Amino acid sequence: MKFRIDPIITVLVVILTSIGLTAVYSATHSTGSASIFFQRQLGYAIAGMIIMLLMPFISYRFLERASYVFYALSILLLLLVPFIGVKGFGAERWLAVGPIKIQPSELAKLATVMAVARYLSNREVNVNRWKYFAVVSLIIFIPFVLIVKQPDLGTSLVFLAIYLPLMYWAGLNGFALFLMITPLFTMLLSFNYLALTIWLLLISGFLYISRKKWLLLISIVAIHIGIGFATPYLWDQLHDYQKNRIITFINPEHDPRGAGYQIIQSQVAIGSGGLWGKGFLNGTQTHLKFLPAQHTDFIFSVIAEEWGFVGVTVVLMLFLLMLIYLINLATTVKARYASVTLMGITAVLFFHVFVNIGMTVGMAPVTGLPLPLLSYGGSFMISIMLMLGVAQNLSHNRYMV
Amino acid sequence: MDIKKNIIIGLVILFFLILWSGFFNLQIVKQDTYLQKSINNSIRKETIIPVRGLIRDATGRILVDNTAAYSVAVIPRRVSEGVLDSVVRLLRLNPEKVKAKIRKRNGFRPVTIARDVPDTSRIFLEENRLAFPGVITLLEPKRFYRDSVFSPHIFGAIGEVSPKEQKEQPLYESGDLVGKSALEKQYDLEMRGTPGVSYTLVDASGRELGPYNDAFNIPARHGQDVYLTMHYKLQAFAESLMEGMRGSLVAIDTRNGGILAMVSKPDYDPRLLAGKIDSDTWNRLLNDPGHPLYSRAIQSVYPPGSTYKIVTALAALQEGLITPDWKVTCPGYFKLGRRTIHCWNAAGHGTIDLYGAIRGSCNVYFYKLGLKIGLNIWEKYSTLFGFGRPTGIDLPNESAGLVPSVAWFNRRYGEGGWTKGNLANLAIGQGELLVTPLQMAQFAMILANRGTYYTPHFLDHLYNYQNGQNNPYPAEPHFINGIEAGNYDVVREGMRRVVDGGTGWLGKVPGIEMAGKTGTAQNPHGDPHAWFIAFAPFDMPEVAVSVIIENGGGGGAHAAPVARKFMEMYFFNRLIPRPVIRKKTPEEVAPVDSVIAPLELPALLPVLPALEDTL
Incomplete structure (x- = not known):
């Protein structure tokens, strides 16, 4: 590579960050201090960009060690x-380090x-x-x-x-993955005995085909049965507010003034955007502050309201491109370290994107996860840029072993 | 590696498709729903309460006006439990009622929880607005009664619309103030005006950000003014005449049916039910032994006593059963079967014709007459003169009274369970017959006009502020068919003699030729009710009056003077001093020895406006 800098990652980051900046401006427009939010976010973005673009210049070995x-x-x-x-x-x-506050997480x-x-x-x-x-x-x-x-x-x-x-x-191996994934489903299905029974029969059948030792198989099934019975019991042990959170996720209308309020307002904002959106600075839901945290966690609702389904599709495509590019990169790099790091970064990015955007449409619980490159916030912006900077470094050093 | 990569890419694309489909569902499939929701959310539709029409008398004098009152309302979606509790405590409201009210409506529309809030509480709420999110104060006019204006039974009260009323009148929206009784209820649709609408941009905390678009705003339209047929001065005088009594006075303009005065005593100060109605006041009024909430003029029913002899006489004349010369000798008692019934004049009236019988209100004469005409004819003529059904006056909850028929008697006592005694009783206005004071006044109007009458009404016209036009009450003449004018002349002559030295001589207005009839209605609640009906002037009648004083005693002695004073004020605008006359006319009292004991009836038939559900 002639340039140390990966052009595709850089271009995607610039586009997404710009979209984020306009959205932050729009989301904070009605507060009268939009320029402050915008300038700060611009500062974070530039700082983050510099960090990202500096990362390829660090030695790969140093990074690894x-x-x-x-x-x-x-x-x-x-x-x-x-x-x-x-x-x-x-x-x-x-954590406050002088004037800078950082989030260790x-x-x-x-x-x-x-x-x-x-x-x-x-x-x-x-x-x-x-x-x-x-x-x-x-x-x-x-x-x-x-x-x-x-x-x-x-x-x-x-x-x-x-x-x-x-x-x-x-x-x-597949069997181990199977053992890791299936208990989740057992927990989910444990509230319906019929579904649980069918599910346990399916697991048993699958285990039988796997031709492992009988003792092992029986103990796995036993564990599943144990989980199946324990989950409803543990559910009853949860505090009401904890239960409410989960119930609200499943049915936002359940609590229209609490957590559900955010989801409802977000859905109203998104839905009212329609195909083409209401236009820049015209999102009434956003500007009238019906949408809480509209410049941080719910920034995507702003985009969806103002730019509509078209804007949503464009942003989703950009994220998808980024993720596919990173996955591709993870298979291209020679070193196992680089490959696993890239896959880990991809997983982090994917999880953030999916949970945050899913939350705005009501497909994921309100967890407070921000949207990479778009949400307002310095610490998160820097940390994402850092990750992408590492990805740039690995992209540059893709032939290192 | 490639397979793994493809699996992962496939999964990522799958998850993105799920997200994408979520947006497709919200933004394309359900866009309209959410667009509507977003408009409702961010644009608050505010109702501009129109000015309610005023009530004025015939001269245009304002009787019922509006004044500013402040209400406290909450926006259910925005108010928290804690804030609600503190407001309820501040205003000393009933927490259960308030919560029930809010639970019914769970949106962004304000729900009024307290009306006519004292200024101190209102100012406290407004100054600490930030501490009470979701609580607002609203300007909501309340009724204001000019000094010296009372007459609660004419004007009525307004209150918050009940679900039942909303069902009957879909125009009413929740929380609206509507007329609950009397004229306020009768002419509510005319007086309430049309609410205006203004759209305001609000943020999630309910803060107003300014007008939305003036083009969408609709100004409120002033309700129509109600002009009454009465001069309030006369009404006020009539009320003062009845002060301290229980009873009613109804005066009708015989030329058009307009009500000149309608008094029901005891009454209450209408200011008590203006604005908010606290339950103490309400319960006090409701449980008052004098029943001030009833409008006796239209809701209470009484036996009419001897005033009803006119109906019996007209029936007999029209059916040709007697001529005015038909004579009866009254020895002071009457034998019916094995029983002896006494006339009120134990000395007897001697031999009298119809004129004399009316003048002297002879019971024996009318017992005989009653037996002669029979129940069916009696009932036919009673119904003909408007008894047994509401007059159709422009007030709600009017009683019909009761005219018993053969079928009614059979139903009540069984066939053969009643006797000629019942009939004899009915002929002198006793027994099961029940009438309202308004029906008696209408009957006096019919006699005054020789069969022509108008539906009694308060409304003279409505004034429309929008087009500046008056909309008059359609006062159309009705006519009682089947009574010859000559027969009216007979009873009118008899009634003229009643006031001209007869039982009603105390009702005579000097200088005015007039006619009247006294009544002394025996009843199971103590002293007899004093009745007097009259009309004047005799040849060109203008006014018909009926007066009843509950348990007042003799009609000639107690009810007639009230009617006289009213007429003096009507004709001369002053009371006429009277020389003290000592006249040895025996005082008419109730038939002491009635054939059948008077019917036990509830003191008042409860027909009450539903004010309980008013705040």
Whole structure:
């Protein structure tokens, strides 16, 4: 490569960030201080862009070797949060370093991905063996637990979300993946005994075909039955507000003034946009502040209201391009470290995009996950740019072994 | 590696397609729904309450006006439990009622929870507006009665519309103030005006951001003014005449049916039910033994007593059963079967013709007459003169009274369970017969006009502010068919003699030729009711009056003077001093020895406006 900078990633980032900037301007227009939000976001975007474009100039080897250090550092910061953290929106998530506030959980995403990749880059490591599997799991679960404790449910889910793709990419066999995925369905179906019975029969059939040892198979089925019975019991143990959150996700109208209010207002904003949208600065839902957090978590509703289905399609296509490009890159790179890191970054990005956008249409719960490159917010912008900067570095060094 | 990659790419594309389909569903399939929702959300439609039409008397004097009152309303979607609780406590409202009210409507439309709020509470709420999100104060006019204006039974009250009323009149929207009783109810649609609409841009916290688009706004239209046929001065005088009594006075202009005065006592101050109605006041009025909430003039029914002898006489004359010369000798008692019934004049009236019988209100004469005509003819003529059905006056909840028929008697007492005694009783206006004071006044009008009458009405005309036009009440003459004018002349002559030295001599207005009839209606609630009906002047009648004083005693002594004073004020605008006359005319009292004990009836038939569901 002549240039160290990956042109496709850069172009996509510039386009998406610009769309985000206009949306932030529009979303904050009615507050009368749109220029402040816009200028700040512009500052974050430029700073992030510079960081992203500088990343390819760092040595690949340094990046690879620094992975564990980076991971250790972010774990340390996460541990510090409860002690010297700054109250954000009700939860202790921020660390103040002079005038800059940073979110350790944002850094931890990238650090965890890189640490897992670093560990897997060792040729001896085979995730299909218990020892290595446990280590990879541990690398992911330590930050997960720390972030759950913060408590930041949305961000912690990111770690669960990268778990499976990383394992799959690292070569975990189908049977193990099967064992990891099926309990989730068992939990979901446990509230309906008929569905649960059919599901358990399906699992049993599948296990029978797998021709593993009988004892193992029986114990797996037993575990599933155990989960199936335990889940309704545990559900009853949940606090009402916890149940409400989940119920509201399933039926937003259930609580029209609480969490459901956001989803309803977001759906109204999106739906009223129609095919072509209401036009820039014309989104009434957005400007009249019916939509809460419209410049952060619900930025995509603003885009959908003002630019309509056409705008939605364009932005979705841009994200899809970015993700497919990164997945392609993950198969192109020679080094296993680079490949796994890229896949991890893809998984993080995908999860954010899917959950955030899904939330605005009511297909995913309101978790407070921002939309990469579009949502207002410095820490998140920088952390995403950092990830994409690493991707740029790996893209540049794709032939390194 | 490639297979894995393709699986992952496939999955990513699949998930994106799911998202995309979500947007397709919202933005393409359901766009209209959500567009409508977004308009409702961000644009608040506000109703501009129109000015309610005024009520004025014949001279244009304002009787019922409007004044500013403030209501407190909440927007159900925006108000939180805590804020609601503190407002309820501040205004001392009933929390259950308020919550039930809000639960019914769960939107962005304000729900009024308190009306006519005292200024201190209102100012407190407005000054601390930020502490009470979702609570607003509204300017909602309330009725204002000019000093010296009372007559609650004529004007009525307004209150919040009930679900039942909404069902009957789809024009009413929830929370509307509508007429609940009397004229306010009768002419509600005319007086209420047309609400205007203004669209305002609001944000999610309910804050107004300015007008939406003036082109969509509709100004409110002033309701029509109601002009009454009465001069309120005369009405007020009539009310003062009846002060301290229980009873009613109804005066009708015989030339067009317009009500000149309608009094029902005891009454109450209409200001008590203007604006908000607190339950204490309401319960006090409701449980008052004097029943001030009833309009006795149209809702209470009484036996008419001897005033009804005129109906019996007209029936007998028209059927040709007697001539005016038909004579009866009254020895002071009457034998019916084995029983002896006494005339009120124990000394007896001697031998009298019809004129004399009316003048002296001889019971014996009319017992005989009643037995002569029979129940069917009696009932036929009673119905002919408008008894037993509402007069159709422009007030709601009018009573029909009761004219018993053969079928009615059979139903009530069984065939053969009633006797000629019942008939004899009915002939002198006793027994099961029940009439309203208004029906008696209408009957006086019929006699005054020799069969021509008009539906009694308060409304003279409506004034329309929009086109500046008056819309008069269609006062059309009706005619009682089947009574010869000559027969009217007979009873009119008898009635002239009643006031000219007869039982009603105390009702005579000096200088005015007039006619009247006294009545003393025995009833199971104590002293007899005093009745007097009259019309004047005799040849060119202008006014017909009926007066009843509950348990007042003799009609000639107690009801007739009230009617006289009213007429004096009507004709001369002053009361005429009277020389003290000592006349040895025996006082008419009730038939002491009635054939059948008077029918036990509820004191008043409850026909009440539903004010309970008013705030």
